């Protein structure tokens with residue numbers, strides 16, 4: 001555990017704050033005035049919102065990166081900064097990780113707001129919408145030209161973007177497709193860092209899983225101490241990597257084995273299974289199912305039980321259970337990055353990823 005903290009110390013706050021994302025893959029910008037606004041409330045960054053209740057010592061970390069909370073390099077960097085801040089804050093003893101269902105961005109100055117299937121104008125503070133016109137836009141397939149209404153706004157307007165019913169869609173596939181080996185290595189290091197920080201956290205951690213949680217989303221969930229999932233037939237969870245033609249790394253596998261045992265992990269990984277909430281409960285992939293609107297409150301009630309245990313006893317026990325698994329990655333980090341880069345940049349793997357991306361998009365069409 002100490003190793004993990006030492007290792008993470010290289011993420012200096014000032015350095016990483018300057019790296020914070022100002023541009024997402026989906027082209028939604030958080031311009032610098034927005035960030036300085038959020039700095040006043042230093043628990044919010046563009047893709048993640050953290051509320052620490054000083055009276056209970058419990059922080060709620062809400063992922064708010066539309067459309068599906070995919071784990072991009074920017075997202076992972078923010079996640080690690082937030083975790084590190086909480087870890088160093090002695091008043092914070094417990095962490096609940098969940099997803100927001102609505103995401104608000106503040107745009108300032110001259111700004112263009114388009115209405116698409118995932119974006120709607122929510123509130124507009126006057127003076128706004130001084131010009132109305134139409135905009136021709138090439139769709140994400142690059143094939144169709146569509147015409148969208150557009151408002152060109154001056155001054156400030158608030159836009160609300162709806163997140164899918166997703167906890168996290170896992171690693172951002174666009175970070176693994178068509179990228180340089182250097183960039184892939186940087187990305188993989190951030191994935192490792194996220195897991196090391198979470199799995200090795202001194203805080204009691206609960207995943208409040210209020211949406212689907214495939215692959216990297218599942219890794220994040222099983223990196224916590226306890227999992228509460230919404231009992232919704234539309235949601236699924238699991239390490240489905242083989243379905244994408246890729247292989248879950250040894251530390252994903254180890255975390256799953258530590259959670260559900262060897263046999264269930266073997267079936268789950270080889271078949272790339274995504275489990276419904278009741279099936280996930282059956283194999284112990286999640287610990288509890290509750291109605292969707294009770295996920296967070298149940299996590300808060302459960303957290304109070306975890307925090308009733310003296311911190312030092314719980315932390316030493318957690319370290320005893322997880323240290324070997326953590327040390328295995330710590331002593332193989334560079335080799336793991338090299339493996340990832342050489343695997344993911346193979347032509348055959350890139351083809352699998354392309355087909356998977358096409359499938360995701362065609363499913364929607």
Ligand SMILES: CC/C=C\C/C=C\CCCC/C=C/C(=O)SCCNC(=O)CCNC(=O)[C@H](O)C(C)(C)COP(=O)(O)OP(=O)(O)OC[C@H]1O[C@@H](n2cnc3c(N)ncnc32)[C@H](O)[C@@H]1OP(=O)(O)O
Pocket residue numbers: 067068070140164165166168169170171172173174212214215216217240241244246247248249339340343344360361364
């Ligand atoms: C030998 C071995 C050595 C080393 C190891 C090597 C390598 C590999 C290890 C890699 C480990 C990988 C882990 C991962 O996490 S891979 C990612 C897996 N994730 C998934 O499979 C989830 C895919 N997504 C979905 O199933 C659905 O999107 C979801 C989450 C159920 C939500 O469904 P829905 O609400 O209907 O939303 P859409 O499907 O319409 O998606 C909206 C939008 O988001 C895009 N998108 C979805 N998921 C991702 C993603 N993971 N990354 C990037 N983008 C994603 C989707 O394409 C849509 O985009 P659009 O532009 O069309 O709006």
